Amino acid sequence: MLVLSRKVGESIMIGNNIELIVLGVEGDAVKLGLDAPKEISLYRKEIYLSIQQANEEAAKSHPVHSKINEILRNSKLNGDK
Amino acid sequence: MKLTTIRFGEIEIDPDNIITFEQGIPGFVDQKRFVIVRMEEGGPFHFLQEVDEGYLSFIITDPFVFHQHYEFKIPDTVQQQLKITKQEDVAIWSIITLVESIEDATINLLGPIIINTKDKLGKQIILQDSPYLVKQPLIKQQQAEKRGGADASS
Numbered sequence: 001m002l003v004l005s006r007k008v009g010e011s012i013m014i015g016n017n018i019e020l021i022v023l024g025v026e027g028d029a030v031k032l033g034l035d036a037p038k039e040i041s042l043y044r045k046e047i048y049l050s051i052q053q054a055n056e057e058a059a060k061s062h063p064v065h066s067k068i069n070e071i072l073r074n075s076k077l078n079g080d081k
Numbered sequence: 082m083k084l085t086t087i088r089f090g091e092i093e094i095d096p097d098n099i100i101t102f103e104q105g106i107p108g109f110v111d112q113k114r115f116v117i118v119r120m121e122e123g124g125p126f127h128f129l130q131e132v133d134e135g136y137l138s139f140i141i142t143d144p145f146v147f148h149q150h151y152e153f154k155i156p157d158t159v160q161q162q163l164k165i166t167k168q169e170d171v172a173i174w175s176i177i178t179l180v181e182s183i184e185d186a187t188i189n190l191l192g193p194i195i196i197n198t199k200d201k202l203g204k205q206i207i208l209q210d211s212p213y214l215v216k217q218p219l220i221k222q223q224q225a226e227k228r229g230g231a232d233a234s235s
Contacts, residue, residue: 038157038162039162041104041158041159041206043207043209047191047207048107048207050191051189051191051192051205052107053108054176054189054192054215055189055205056108058140058176058178059109059139
């Protein structure tokens with residue numbers, strides 16, 4: 001892992017096309033600016049991890065095909081609302 | 082073409098229906114080709130089935146069936162990535178976590194799956210600064226909506 005110190009107003013280049021700028025510091029929060037090409041999506045890490053974890057659970061938690069139908073038959077589901 | 086899957090066994094799929102997720106999906110970034118498999122019995126649930134290895138499949142649903150007021154904007158960057166030119170070409174699906182009963186099922190409203198049905202490109206996006214939950218109750222939300230969305234938190 002590369003560890004750097006940057007002052008407010010200074011930047012880091014990631015590859016040729018991504019720039020991370022330190023915009024300010026307030027208490028223990030650092031305000032960052034990110035300039036990246038449109039193909040690259042940017043997320044707060046904890047949110048990305050929660051989606052990842054939810055996908056992993058959803059992929060594992062599959063009742064077999066026939067059981068899904070059974071669950072639906074047994075439920076009072078009204079999908080038409 | 083024939084596809085061998087864990088969930089369905091061997092099934093026949095039309096290769097023209099294969100949707101490419103160029104970035105995979107979070108947690109499964111190497112799985113890039115999927116098809117949507119419908120349940121023969123009909124109903125609101127379908128499956129997003131990975132086609133190259135056959136073991137990964139998600140239960141998906143049209144989120145608007147369960148959450149009529151669900152709304153979000155597809156970011157311009159995503160429209161570009163998925164080559165979306167017309168609203169009519171867009172399909173939206175949400176992944177469901179279902180273990181025992183519908184009553185306990187949750188739906189991921191923070192990470193909808195966006196598909197360009199014309200060019201067969203897909204992506205799971207993550208909504209920014211959104212009140213929706215990754216594990217929003219599938220059913221109980223109808224009571225939450227009556228309380229004016231008091232559940233909403235991010």
